[in-house]
Amino acid sequence: MHDIGNGRGTRWRWFFYAAATYNLVIGGAGLANSAAAVNDRIVGLLVLCFGIVYAIVGRDPARFGPVLWAGIVGKAGIVALLLPDVFAGSAAPGTGAILSGDALFTIGFLVFLLRRRVTPA
Template sequence: MNFWRAVLALAALYNLVIGGGNMAAAEPGSQMQITGLLVACFGIVYAICAYDIARFRPVLWAGVIGKAGVIAMLAPQVASGALPAATGWILTGDALFTLSFLLILLWGKGEGRA
């Protein structure tokens, strides 16, 4: 497995764990549970991208926009103390994956399937 496939596989696992955790911990039908479901679904997208980077590379733009948007919306709340400090660690992971996705999009080598 090459480096970028490993990064995308890790992003998939990261999203599946965080999304699944939110779904399990939240009230049924709550906004937190719905958000968890969407986060987990992005994990599936990253797994598909890891399988065939060359084919699915453009889909990573959704990840860049989604993760950057979440960071922009939640970072001020973490900084003000309105959200738990643990959320800051999640946002840090999101920032690292956003940077990785940009590197794959802009300078990737076009790796095919695993």
Template sequence: MNWAKPLLVVAALYNIVIGAGSLFGPGAPVETRVVGLLVLCFGIVYAVVSRDVERFRPVLWAGVLGKLGVVALMGPEVASGVQPPAVGWILAGDALFMLAFLAILLGKGRYSTA
């Protein structure tokens, strides 16, 4: 699975960008900034896992649970119009990354770090 490392790098950048946007958004309430900080930290975790996928891949269970939880909690709010449609795109990305993380976790064989 030589796709695991680049995928994790993209996941890291995705979380860092979204997290930083929430953390440093002008006028963002403290709750939004705390969530942004946690999202950014998950991005750092994905970057670490990308450095040695075989060694750190069990850590991705936290990413699976986190992304599943975010989609489950916020999906209905997007569907009902409480959250803006742009949040739906972010949740779609989270769902795709969650599926990719599951493929890494449940897949067989070694993972390329090159």
């Protein structure tokens, strides 16, 4: 994939827009759930905010790509924190699917950042 190195490729832009949409939908749903505890709604708000960050990265991956390190830490951290509950069967329905999405985006962010660092501009 030629567009990995320079961070400007259309494929990467769409990937980051997909990550943004994913976070906006999941975060917005969590925030809008009035039956959820306030702490859960705060998590929804933060997930939604990361969606805004990914949309900004999508506009100019070469310039804003480094902020994806925060996304990697956040997504990998969520997976690490919630995966034991999924395996134990005590997580909310759908949590495993959401964590799968987080894991896939984490891998994509890593590929983008690591390939970008080793490829000459």
